[in-house]
Amino acid sequence: MTLLLTSVFGPYGVDDAYGRKENKMELFHNQVTREQGIFSYRFNHGSQGLYFLAENIDMPTAVLDFPTLKRFKKELKKGYDYIGISFIIPNFKKAKEMARLIRKLSPKSKIILGGHGVNIPGIESLMDYDYRCKGEGIYFLRELFGEKMDAPIRHPLEYSSFNRQVMGAPWPSDSGILITGVGCANKCRFCATSHFFGKYIPYLKTGRDIFDVCCRYEEEMGITDFGVLDENFLKMKDRALGLLELMETHDRHFSFAIFSSAETLKEIGDLDILVRMGITFVWVGVESKREIYLKNKDTDFPFLFKELKKRGISVLASLILFSEKHDKKTIWEDVDFVTSLGPDYVQFSPLGPIPGTKLYDDYERDGKLVKDVPYESQHGQGKIWFHHDHFSRDESEKFLRLAFDTDYIRNGASMLRVIKTTLAGYQYCSSHSDRRVKCRLPYFKKRLKMTRYFLPASTLFAQNRRSKTLLREIKKAYRLEFGRVNLRTLVPSLAVLFFSIKEYLRCRIISDVRIPKTSYRRQYKVPPQENRSAKPFFSDGAIPKIPYRLAEQPERS
Template identity: 45%
Template sequence: MPDIHPLGIRAKVLLSSVFGPYAQDDAYGSRKINPMELYHNQVTRFQGVFSLRMFHRSFGLLMIQSNIDAPCTLLDFPTRERFVEELQERSYDIIGISGIIPNVRKVAEMCRLARQIQPKATIVVGGHVTNAIDVESMVDADHFVKGDGVAWFRRFLGQEPAAPVRHPAIYSGFGMRILGYNPKEKPGDTAAVLMPSVGCPMGCNFCSTSALFGGKGHFVNFYETGDALFDVMHQIEQRIGIHSFFVLDENFLLHRKRALRLLELMQQNDKSWALYVFSSARVLESYDIEQLVGLGISWVWTGLEGNNASYAKLSHVDTKALVRKLQSHGIRVLGSTIIGLEEHRPEDMPEIIDYAVSHATDFHQFMLYTPNPGTALYEKHKADGSLLSSDEIDVADTHGQDRFSFRHPHIPAGWETRFLADAFMRDFEVNGPSLARLIRTQLAGWKRYHQHPDARIRRRIAWENRFLGTTYAGAVWAMDRWFKASGRPVADLSDLLADIQRHFGWQAKVLAPIIGMRLLMSMKAENRRLQEGITYEPETFFEKNPAAMAVDRELAGKHKPVEDTFRPVAVVTPAMA
């Protein structure tokens, strides 16, 4: 651990994510196949106009900014030119840059620019990129921070690292686009992000996040108790008026005592929040469905990995039955499957893909088996000499959506790209657009719970399904017409629309074709744009914490107003640790 910075909390800090654009092929490591869009990158990228397009903020940087008392400016998704402009216009004592391993050249370039323009600044690099091979020789930085950046920065600035963690009150996503349509994002429509813990004690051998925070058996709890977590959620609800939370925790329900205490408090305080969580299948099975519904679990991202995958989190779990049960209660499921496990062989891949697709999850992520530096899987392949050298694969291409970074024992080099594409396309062909699957699952939940005796559950179901008889009915109408026009009618879509209209009556019957026609037009326009090669990029965010704004006021004069772009992200502090 380095000494405390000489200026302590008087040090001016700049935090930045790596520069864009991202969805293009360039010398810095951007790849068109690897855009800054989680869903379109790894989940729906072969679904064309039906693909869910949206961006997510750099949550780790936001968490650090919220928990240091020094003046701190955050530059999220800058261009290279905007990053240079910031360095030229304002002086900083500490410059922190975060990235993932495929972006190591961007991190190196940003450190080079920082050293050139502000040579007196201390440069700190964090995030998954710190596990990159030879990162300390590639990147000119003073400190490389692995693990908990909040505690590290607090120590470096002379603050108490174990102080209660303040949580930013922020939305989980922005820039949503689907069917060529940008829904207007009203306050409360988008979930807030909630970060109870980082790391995962399950310690799967391929998991970079688990490895970054200590590996198997290790994790960092920001909020140990259900009381502290409830207090933070309640404050976030009051600050930004949300109804739902995207819980950024590798295995939220694994912390059973905390989760069940949260359920008690939600019941006692009549909270009808919806929670979107990550959870392993075995942990999900350990809860009664009444507990999951009571907690507001309405969306689950869970690892399916592959048939006969030897991971403890899947032990003795019938994942197909689990998915069907969750969906029948209105819980949308995003399943995650690995292509290229060590036992996979070319002749078995059609069966392996069909097994994954047969789960009929609402969304399905497919990723290549990838031994990222820092993981146990990487060490295994390093030991047996099967890792590809930097001459054989560019580090920018090790993102898991194109090719292996090791020599597979059975799959010839290059074949994995086709198998990955086959998996995405097969899922789309068999199960249809994820949007339609999501609507079908939500309708199942509405039918089961809209007359539930618990008013708290009824309110959540009503809120989550408020668009079923209007916008969603129109979307199904438009999707049905799209496939019929292409000569590939999907019977399930006609049945789904009829089911919606049966339950929502005249409203759905009248509005479905009206809204659907507008959506069909936007789909056609979007399809033309996609055929022309259009890509989407996130906007740049420039935010300052209160200490940084105070410095600006002091420099500019007490009576000069602070620009709106300098307004800080709202921050909440738990009343109970």
């Protein structure tokens, strides 16, 4: 018995029969720095869930990530017993075509659907499949294949992103991914992930679990910097403090980029704990100036962001546009509020009723959904797909772009904001009396050494007054802390300048589209001896109640 797990086929971020150009396969360039030109980050992120699934089942498994349609057809000739397709709603047409090809080229293969796309209403009549995984996937596959449900969870070692470029210059893949849990206890009514998983399901339940995985990364891959996939990482406070204790006891210095709610950050108390833990980036859902969500109740966002940034912790603030409270005045009050906080990054996210969420159910009941918008256009980077009292669909697209432009003009290029925050962290740690905080200096110094190479190119391409002001402040701080530029700094700086000019011309003359290369890995299987020696993941031996429906088969006429 064999299994193929695959993401949908490319190309991505282009207008064709299967998708739209706005649906880029790049998180930052698509949703955060999209209007910042040459300063926009260009990273691709692998389908981490597929690698995690493959690592935790016994069946021999191959993972095909970012395939072309031709490459996918070639893989079907191997005759897998099961083929799992992971997709989101805007990629529905691609998943449907892949299912059709499976039936044609590998008719004996059973089709398993996974990802948020499985929540599309009436999907059983829209495409062909055998099983549908709604929710957590590891226990779904283990039960489907008759494997041990209480087998320990093994965390794969994967880079957090690849094909990385900043201003056209290659940026090393120097960080790993940590998937500490899925779902979220807050369950905001618009949030697709928290509704999809039903509740928070921890994979790494203790600080020791996380620490051990981090040590494996360092010993096997030389990685000490991590992106954490967890909706609210610090919510399990004892787990976080347990990790910190182990790091300091064993003198292991890791750094983390995390998601967190404001309420959770406040519950931590002394924010120096975050510095000691190595938190260098936090994504916070501001959502609105108004206290619409309990997670933000009584939060002084200006103070919170100021305290984080002075400690060298970069902040990404997300804001919801086109909520029920928004008209053409109040929407700008929210945009003005979030940009006034001075975050390093801002994500403006249009309210999107995603099937499976309470928001979708409410809008479906109230007749607010625009029924003729195809799924490939429901990507959240263009027009809304519901009726709003104050905005037409065309207006929503323009307002979204203007919001990103407003942040860029007001706060400057995100890359420069991050450099300034990193300088603040360096200065904070260097003057701190606590040795546990001061020991974080090497991280900041290493980052600042690398980012200094980007200043000449930034000077050439700075597009607005705020970016130019940031550059002057940054250069002055560099001279005070590290002295003037020497030959060893000048040579890499000239290389970055060359790459940035090349990338600028490519985007202007050809296209800014970047397609990730296909990745293929064969025969995942945890060695039996590791299964025997590993401790049970759930200390009480109980299997968690996972909100999914096993082997949900479509009715066939």
